Amino acid sequence: MSKLITCEEAVKKVKSGSRIMVGGFGLVGSPLSLIATLAQSEVKDLEIISNNLGEPGRGLGVLVRQKQVKKAIGSYFTSNPEVVKAYQDKELEVELLPQGTMSEAIRAGGAGMGGFYTPVSVGTKIAENKEERTLNGKKYVFQEPLKANFALIKAKKADQLGNLIYNKSARNFNPMMATAADVVIAEVDEIVEVGQISPEEIVTPHLFVDYIVVKEGN
Amino acid sequence: MNVKKYIAARAAKELKHGDIVNLGIGIPTLVADNIPSDIKVFLHSENGILGVGPTPEPEHIDQNLVNAGKLPVTVLEGSSFFDSASSFAMIRGGHVSVSILGVLQIDAIGRIANWAVPGKSVLGVGGAMDLLEGSKKVIVTTMHTNNQGESKIVKELTYPITSERIVDLIITDLAVFAVKEDGLHLIELSPGVSLEEVQQKTDAPFQIAESFNKGKEVTA
Numbered sequence: 001m002s003k004l005i006t007c008e009e010a011v012k013k014v015k016s017g018s019r020i021m022v023g024g025f026g027l028v029g030s031p032l033s034l035i036a037t038l039a040q041s042e043v044k045d046l047e048i049i050s051n052n053l054g055e056p057g058r059g060l061g062v063l064v065r066q067k068q069v070k071k072a073i074g075s076y077f078t079s080n081p082e083v084v085k086a087y088q089d090k091e092l093e094v095e096l097l098p099q100g101t102m103s104e105a106i107r108a109g110g111a112g113m114g115g116f117y118t119p120v121s122v123g124t125k126i127a128e129n130k131e132e133r134t135l136n137g138k139k140y141v142f143q144e145p146l147k148a149n150f151a152l153i154k155a156k157k158a159d160q161l162g163n164l165i166y167n168k169s170a171r172n173f174n175p176m177m178a179t180a181a182d183v184v185i186a187e188v189d190e191i192v193e194v195g196q197i198s199p200e201e202i203v204t205p206h207l208f209v210d211y212i213v214v215k216e217g218n
Numbered sequence: 219m220n221v222k223k224y225i226a227a228r229a230a231k232e233l234k235h236g237d238i239v240n241l242g243i244g245i246p247t248l249v250a251d252n253i254p255s256d257i258k259v260f261l262h263s264e265n266g267i268l269g270v271g272p273t274p275e276p277e278h279i280d281q282n283l284v285n286a287g288k289l290p291v292t293v294l295e296g297s298s299f300f301d302s303a304s305s306f307a308m309i310r311g312g313h314v315s316v317s318i319l320g321v322l323q324i325d326a327i328g329r330i331a332n333w334a335v336p337g338k339s340v341l342g343v344g345g346a347m348d349l350l351e352g353s354k355k356v357i358v359t360t361m362h363t364n365n366q367g368e369s370k371i372v373k374e375l376t377y378p379i380t381s382e383r384i385v386d387l388i389i390t391d392l393a394v395f396a397v398k399e400d401g402l403h404l405i406e407l408s409p410g411v412s413l414e415e416v417q418q419k420t421d422a423p424f425q426i427a428e429s430f431n432k433g434k435e436v437t438a
Contacts, residue, residue, distance in 0.1 A: 025265040025302070026288045028281065051302075078342035079288075087339055094341055099264065100306030100348035107303040120310060120351045123382040125340065168299055169265050170282040175301040203301075 003162050003212045007037040010185045010213050014150055016043045017070075021106065021146075021177040022050040023153040026079065027059045029170030031154040031187035033216040038152075039063055045070040049106070049148055051099065051173060052076050053083045067091060073146065075099040096126060101143050103176060109145035110179025110208075118143055151181035154215075155204070158188040159195070162209035163202045171203065178208040185211045221391040224408065225359045227252040229318050229389050232357055233259050237315040238308075240264065240349055243287040244320040245359040262314055264345040266305045269297025286345065309345065310352040317353035319346070319385075321360050322377045323370055326422035328384040328397030330358060331377035340378070350381035362390035362419055369421040371395075371402070392416050395424060403427040 011034065014020065024030025035054075039062040046063065051074050054061030061080050063069050069086075071093040077083040086092035097105065098120045108116055117140035121127045131142040153174040156167035164186055166174060178184050186209050226248035233239060233249075235257040241249055250272070253259055261270035263285045270285060271292035279290040308314060321332040330350070334340045350356060364370055371388070388395040393416045394406040402424035407416065413426075 026284070028265075028284050028288070076342040076344040084339055084341055087341060096341060096343055098343050098347040099302065099345040100310050103302035103306050104310075118310070120347045121381075123379065124347065125334070125378050126343065126347070166299070167282040168280065168293075169263070169267055169284055171299055172265050172302045176303050 002160070003209065004160075004191065005211050005213060007033050007187075007213050007216060010034060010211055011037045011041050011043075013183060013185075014038065014041070014043050014046075017045045017047075018043070018150055019047040019049065019148040021148040021151040021153075021173075021181055022048055022060060023151075023172065023174035023177050024059065025051055025169070025172040027054065029154050029166070029172045029174055030054070030059050031152045031185075031215075032059060034152045034185060034187050034213060035059055035062065036216075039066060039068070044068045047071040047073070049073045049146055051102065053080050055080055056082045064092065071095070073097065073102070075102050097143075098126065102146070103173060105143050105146040106173065106176040106180045108143075109147040110176060113145055115142055115144045117141065146180060148181040149183065151177040151184045153177050153184065153186050155186050155188045157190050157192060157197065158186060158209070158212045159192050159197050159206075161194050162186065162206035162212055163197055164188070164204035164209060165197055165201055166203055175204050178204045183210050184208055185213060187213050187215050189215055221361070223248055223252070225361075225389055225391055228394065229357055229359045230254060232387065233257060233316060235259070238262050238268070238313065240309065240314050240317040240353065242317070242319040242346075242349070246318040246320055247285075247287060247289075249318055249359070262305075262308065263291070264302075264305055264309065264349075266300050266302060267291070267293060267297060268300070268308075269294045271297070306345070306348050309348045312352050312354060314349075314353045316355045316357060317349045318357045318359055319349060321358050321370065322364075323372050323375050324358060324360075324385070324388055324422070325375045326373050326401055328388070328402065329375065329382065330380050330385055331375045332380050334378040336377060346380050350383045350385075355387075356383070356385040357387045357389060358385050359389050362392040362416075369419055371424075372421045373423070392419065396427060401425065405430050
């Protein structure tokens, strides 16, 4: 029961309208081979949960340019001017969350939580229309958990079982996203034999990972 | 020394030995190169690093090692990497000693706006709200006026507020203000800057701190 598949086989699982978590802080820690393969497919109306939407014509920015994304949930989209334009042209819906609220909502989704109260964003535009509650004299807003049909994540190394370790600051959102989707596909630089990653080192245990692809090119 | 470096160096003097410090994008980034040599602080980066080191030489750039501004960095001995949820647990949970942030505006009671511009699409917030909520101390570093020459220290914010949290210290190219329960207190003028100039370029009312009246030596 090998989890190893090709990028093409992975992307064939994604349907138009799917909700997909994509790892990365900018392009760092983003599964660029899976994204490039997705960009060659016909799927559209995607709902993307990712901190950013790449850069113009790079990473998730390619999907934006090709109008394959219907909605984006993330924390910082202004680094890609094409996202701003698509939003203004009403081709793209955007839901903005503070970065810590977003990462915690994904963690909560993967951990089976029904949401949480956070003090972050109280009294700001982002908290408009959110339930506010005072606990022990402090104001909080309710945040629902985030889950998805797919998570496309990037790791440095997998063993044959799908245990993962990451590469420096390329870890970012990937470990939480690995827990919060129905189907989790990890793009890795390298696959090693079981036992070659120490149990103390493993960041994402294999039970979270459904498929592994090896990155293509550089 | 250019003014932005001056502001960064002045902010660095506020740091204490052992502080966990988060630096925002812009002037705050320059603080890293101005930390006094007699103290050791640990730089936290929201994308999952504790123990950020100096900018690498071009031949040592690692594409998997960047700061919150997505610029290449190095790490020091004793550093660690962690995921974004852990990173923001550190921030929101009150484990970061000091955040140094840039701003668009500061109001008369010390609240800031630094994430959105009126009339433009609101599409980016990043970690700004989290850092304001959770950092034990918040220092603002900014030019005193914007590109149009308007005061960034205003009676009331006209830009969307980032947090109800009040910042602790405001350091500009002209002056330093402490924020107290009754508003802004001028504690220091930059070299060569007159009180009249600060009064003229500050829209929000401010008091002159006792320590300033005592003729405290300007420290930068």
